[in-house]
Ligand SMILES: Nc1ncnc2c1ncn2[C@@H]1O[C@H](COP(=O)(O)OP(=O)(O)OP(=O)(O)O)[C@@H](O)[C@H]1O
């Protein structure tokens with residue numbers, strides 16, 4: 027597992043007065059890390075720190091010793107990122123082309139490329155849709171494709187920002203099962219609290235700070251108390 | 258979306274032909290159709306192109322559906338040619354347009370975007386020393402094609418949302434949210450491209 031080191035990070039978006047992250051320090055090397063918290067508490071910003079999509083105003087973020095500020099490219103080879111809206115991250119018109127797009131930097135050609143793509147599609151049950159236009163897939167299939175395109179490059183860490191928010195119960199279950207079976211380290215943000223059952227560690231964000239850092243059950247309890255829904 | 262032919266998967270000879278060859282063929286066909294003098298020869302050529310559809314596993318109905326938006330234009334051209342020229346000229350012109358549109362449609366339907374943009378990338382190769390980045394142009398083409406169904410989907414959502422709220426169709430109330438959402442989509446796609454290693 028790569029070590030994620032977030033050290034004294036504060037961040038304020040341009041043209042905003044309130045900081046979104048305040049002095050966040052945390053080290054993560056568990057296989058499954060969940061991140062929960064209210065809307066606007068800073069979860070997505072935290073996630074974007076991990077692949078250098080957001081560079082912090084203050085503090086440092088290191089993945090496996092690589093500083094996201096100086097080694098952005100290498101960090102992004104290590105860290106796969108899965109967004110909430112698959113439509114935004116599927117960039118090619120057809121299913122197989124989108125997976126192949128991820129492998130461009132690998133210098134794979136012809137047969138070797140086709141084999142890798144086919145293998146990734148099989149893993150996600152999309153092999154029958156290889157040549158279909160991406161826009162004809164269902165929401166769940168689109169998210170599967172997005173995940174396939176991220177995982178085909180074999181990242182060491184996968185960050186997922188609410189991967190099931192747009193999905194129905196069945197497809198959310200499908201993604202949850204898939205995530206459970208991944209060998210890669212996973213940092214998963216969600217409002218679906220059952221998704222983080224069985225995770226090794228869960229962070230609770232509130233107003234730009236980590237206010238709880240625990241096993242799932244205790245973290246969820248802390249979160250409930252925080253929003254006043256605790257018993 | 259009738260005019261925007263998209264790739265139809267298949268395994269015909271035409272599907273397997275390199276994209277460059279198909280584009281060259283298209284060019285040759287355009288030249289040939291201009292060289293042919295008689296209208297009957299052009300009609301023959303049209304039949305050949307039409308015949309290529311079923312051979313590639315695409316139904317003739319689908320082929321003709323591509324022309325839906327074009328019938329009126331063709332009719333207008335035809336009538337104008339009859340008036341200012343003659344019958345044979347009118348037939349020649351209309352048949353030539355039909356022929357080229359159908360042939361171009363056939364190439365699009367049997368060629369993946371990747372293959373097509375690879376050709377563009379290769380053609381633009383010599384311009385590299387003038388600061389043109391062919392890969393970027395190729396990617397731009399793919400992204401544009403991909404954006405069409407996404408933006409159409411956004412438009413549907415906005416129209417439905419307005420209907421649900423009982424709002425009548427006002428162009429501005431439609432255009433503004435569409436623009437906002439399209440921009441947000443563009444921004445997210447940009448993030449996704451970076452996350453997927455485009456900056457390598
Ligand atoms: N690109 C941006 N520019 C300016 N402000 C932003 C930007 N992205 C997020 N914010 C603001 O930062 C705050 C935290 O946002 P963030 O997306 O990190 O929260 P979140 O915990 O992921 O919320 P949600 O559960 O709704 O996804 C919000 O107030 C948001 O409006």
Ligand SMILES: [Mg+2]
Nearest residue numbers: 069070071187
């Ligand atoms: Mg968020």
